[in-house]
Amino acid sequence: MQTIAPRLWRLLLVLVAASAAFLGGAAPASAHAALTGSDPKQGAVVDKAPAQVKLTFSEKVAMSDGSVRVLDPAGKRADTNRTTDLGANTYGVKLRKSLPDGTFTVAYQVVSADSHPIAGAFTFSIGAPSDTKAVLPAQEAGGGLVGVLYDIARYLSYAGFILVVGGGAFVLGCWPRGAGVRPVQRLVTYGWVTLTGSTLALLMLRAPYTGSGKLADALDMGKLGDVLNTKTGAALVSRLLLLAAAALFIAVLFGAYDKREDPKEKKDLTFGLAIGGTVVAIGIAATWAMAEHASTGIQAGIAMPVDVLHLLAVAAWLGGLAALVVALYRTSSVEAVAVRRFSRVAFASVVVLAATGLYQSWRQVGSWSALTGTSYGQLLLVKIGLVVVLVGVASISRRWTGRIASGAGEAPAETAAVIVEQRAEKTSANAGKASANAEKTSANAEKKAANKPAGVRKPVTVPAPSGGADDTERSAQLARQRAAMATAREKRIRDADPHRSGLRRSVLTEAGIAVVLLAVTTALTTTEPGRTEEEAARATSAAAAAQRSGPLALKVPFDTGGQDGKGTVRIELDPGRTGSNDLHVYVKRPNGSAFDVPEVKVSFTLKAKDLGPLPVAPDHIATGHWTASGVQIPMAGNWKIAVTVRTSDIDQVTVNKNTQIG
Template sequence: MTATAPRFGPSPVRLLLAAAVLIGTLLGALLAGASPASAHAALTGSNPKDGAVVATAPKEVTLTFSEQVAMGNDSIRVLEPSGKRSDKAKIRDLSAGGTVSYGVDLLPGLPNGTYTVAWQAISADSHPVSGAFTFSIGAPSKTTVALPDREIGGGFVGVLYDIARYASYAGFVLLAGGAAFVLLCWQRGASVRPLQRLVVQGWVTLTAATLATLLLRTPYTGSGKLADAFDLGGLRDVLETKTGAALISRLLLLGAAALFVAVLFGAYAKREDEAEKKDLTFGLAIGGTVVAAGIAGTWALSEHASTGIQPGLAMPVDVLHLLAVATWLGGLAALLTALYRAPSIERAAVRRFSGVAFTSVVVLAATGLYQSWRQVGSWSALTGTSYGQLLLVKIGLVVVMVGVAWISRRWTAQLGEATASAQEPTEANAEEAEGAEEAADSSDRERAAQLARQKAAVATAQKQKARDADPSRSGLRRSVLAEAGVAVVLLAVTTVLTATEPGRTEEEAARTGGSQAAATVPEGPTEIKMPFDTGGRNGKGTVRLSLDPATSGANEMHVWIDTPDGKPLDAPEVKVSFTLKAKQIGPLPITPDRLTAGHWSSGAVQIPMPGKWQVQVTVRTSDIDQTTIDKNVKIG
């Protein structure tokens, strides 16, 4: 007769539908009422200004940023027309009175011509940012600046850094979630070797990944050369940053975590008195929660949650989010280990984990909803930015996991209760073997021990076979394995998400409405056309941009904006920028002058070097309707 899973309260399908409606309603209200915010540092000013022509060579170049940044001695490079470096490669912090400013001294006796200032920095959320602009001494000149190839936050070092970040999250999940599973769901599991190995492996992985992240931070944010990972000077500079302090704090907390693990699998696993074990369980739960929250806080204090709007609320919410993820996914890994490696696990333990997982998912949904509003901010950013699209993938994966978890719940209801024979099969047989050894004559002791070991092996194999033949247990193992597979992908998406620019700032920088195809043009005057739609009333039209002579050096630029019926559209604001991504130059911002309705012009567009440049045009048609379109064009 087939067992039927009992019903526990309302239908899971109804609960999922109700949760979806509630989350959708709240998400819609939050996204509709979102206001702009910035999460990455931006260059707000410079001296000399972009495009400026000065009569004599300045003594220094200074840059001003929208928020605190971290810079090294090679973070600002000033290149003269020949491409030779013309600064002293010594950054000075000029910040004062709430203004974030850095400067670099220039070499004496600089020749006339157009100079390129290329900069890179680490914003407060730990992500690399960069840009460039030009100024001229005496008069503008044609330049052929050749910047060295550099990959800030990319290349082989970037791959290693991303692997270390993923390993850090995975290690934290196994460490915190595995320990929580033992304390909250299956206290007998503290003496099960496979579970012990799982949690210890989590600690080792997180510790090793944290050390690797600390060492890779210098080349990741600087030269991109793996050998610089062992630069003691660079390591010293990293330790003075917020990210470095967070990584060192994590290593110190991992020392406390090692003591916690030793007690959990040592004194706690051997404790037999129920009253004493209950008190120790409470103490370990409190201590473990504090340590886990501290480790989670090292991410919250150094990444997206620490910048932008409402950081005071966002950081504790981020800690709760990480703890919920670890409890759910780490507990899932522990359950899978118990199902495959442990001789048995009681149905009560599996049901307790089901309750813990449900609570974790509720916390995950609530904190994730707030984070979505804070980092995305609008429906267009949810679907039109990389961050928003990754977030949708993450939400989809969570929904899939919840669906598979419901299947696991049904299998759990059909599990038979563990009997006394469900103890470690080797324990009873080991006692039997010991008795056999004592009863045997000294001459037969070795033979008796061998027979006892063989009997224990046969008993273990029989119990394993009987356990695997249980259809309910096999079904639960398959569904939990499917959950774990989705969890691995979910953790990878989450890792990428934490390193992706939030949708708010990405949408502010550029809306993906322009054509990305490169326009191949011959040397000489060139013109490109780009349709746009700001989303508001009378917000559609076409931008025509001409550049003459479309070569490196000085250029004259004209911008015309027409409505769909060909009439001039007099937009309140038009901005243009040029970026050479291959050489990490830019964006070079240009604010053209309005000549007539629908026509803007600038006669001081300096293109430092030939190449495939990305031209971005920002058009604002009302106080709230704005879009940025772009197109690639070969210049020179």
């Protein structure tokens, strides 16, 4: 039984490491808003340069000047660096005048309404497609080292909140005597330090997390000022202010409250701490609700208070569980009545979690297909499974609690407390008796020496008083040995109770599952909700269908290698979707004049479905112009169009182009 404490720490370290691996292996924060449309559309070929590029998202986003960059074929900026909110979740950036023909790259990096960064890029062409030298940054928004540190700080902030709120509630509502227990005091205090430190880290990392991805930008005071003007920055600052009030609550709970002896005064102080602590806890929980998932999407006015209730229920359950683990393993005097009270609190918390979680699941997932077909839905299923296991283990803890409550487990703890108290009194009495004896011996020796005649007096050696340096050191050593023996005897008595040992094991198992559950919950906050993902997919599909409702135009250069063997071939497919299409092929020389080559052939291949090549032999109808009617595209997909151009009896070449059709 002496190895229980090391085993406890080893198990907790393993669980924390597993959770860290889970978080570390997760992908960077997914976009919680999605690009659903653009003008010009992705891959489109327009005849002339548009005045501006428009981007439409699935929800409102935070965008500043420079959030959208348009790069010309040479990789130079083609926009004016000014973005405009056009309404209906659509934003625009104006383009410069006199732009060249070719392929342009649009790169964007914005922040969704629920505080997560979004980045992406697409291309469109003016006149005809071309090669491009545009280079996009390799750093993904919310990824890299900054993303890992930000996710760790997010996890620690949840953990700190749970320990502060749940631990304080456990002491105040279930075990008031725990306010004077040092291990419980440390648990709640460490929770406050963790929450405060992680909140500061989130505030400093916010700018590089949503921007450049460079860790050095965390110390840029200018960018920190910009963060303070955002919704997330305001929420983090509000959390720090509320944590100052939480520090006062902790100081009173473990100071004045613990020292109160008068029952009426203690009752009044309990009421005041309960009201103040509840207000502070609600305020801290609201800093998450006002800045993340609950603040966006449908029914935000209902979702935010529901999210606050959900967070408070999690803290009351898991934070109280952590305090109970500490009480059971680090003390021997936790009363059965405190365990019974927490059991009722945990049951009420589970009921609240089930109700609020059901609503949140419906709101964030929206459909059965999203529950199994999206990352958010799959993580939610994992979370539900962990909660079910946690509730099952909690039911075992309730049974152990019932056995302790029957009286079988009370004696050892009470006996240990009595033994320790008696031993302390005995040690104090012995120390006082030894000191009195030493003083008496010294006085008698002096008296005897004074009564002898002066001529016959001999030097009298008086024993050194017991209060000397050596005896003081020996007394202190003896006291430490006695205290250690008392502690060991107390631990043996405590561990001899099978009911309390069983409760400790089951509660420790609950705590381990809770650590992993917290990791999954944190991952959920950085994953795109299933409802949003499906809506974005539908909007993107509709945009793609609309894009392909017009003629498809492709321009490809060729070189057969012979004399007069260079040129370009332009392919037009009308209406450019599944079913029957009209095909037009135009061949031109490098100077732009029509090029009447001996032969042109076209084929279509859908490699993903192992379909094709489907050959087409267009008819020559004019100089440099071939056409074919009724070209069948049997299904939508990324088709490879192969064009064979023969410029002489022996010189020919086949050029390929991939494009989405249908």
